[in-house]
Amino acid sequence: MSEGVTYKQDLPPRGGFAPIRYKRNLPNKGPSGVMLIASVVGLTTYGFYRVGRNNLEKRELAREKAWSRIYLTPMLLAEADRDTFRREKATLAREKEIMKNVPGWVPGESVYNTKRYTPNNYVVM
Known part of the structure; x- marks a missing residue:
């Protein structure tokens, strides 16, 4: 049968075809996963450190503010008493x-029927 064949069959080359490249061959770009995780942990640690320092400073400022109010209270009460006395006079x-x-009008006499002290009420408009 092969005597009357007028065509040439297409065959593989001697030694076979070269292997087909099907794997991706991409270069590594950017930092590795370990480096990214280490960076995130480092930044988070630094952030918590700064938050802690800020909390200490805020606590100290609040303490200072509270003590300044404690020390100023007697003076402010005295000023308020002097102002009240001046206004009543x-x-x-x-x-x-x-x-x-x-x-029959007695100046300064209370209009209330009580011996208890009732301070004047101020209406600020």
């Missing part, structure tokens, strides 16, 4: 001037 003088023609 001015109010009494105004009352004497306004009610001088009213018979």
Whole structure:
């Protein structure tokens, strides 16, 4: 049968075909996974360190503010008492001037039927 064949069959080359490259051959780009994890851990540690230092500073400032208020309280109370005394004295003088023609009016007498001290109420507008 092969005597009357007029075509040439396509055959592999001697020794066979070269192997087919099917694997990816990409170069390594960027840092490795271990380096990335180490960087994240390092940055997180530094961040917690800074947060801790900031918390200590805020705590110290709050303590300083509290003690400054404690030390200033007596002076502020004394100033408030002096202001209250000055206002009550001015109010009494105004009352004497306004009610001088009213018979039986006692300036400074409480309008309430009680012996207990009731401070004046201030309305600020």
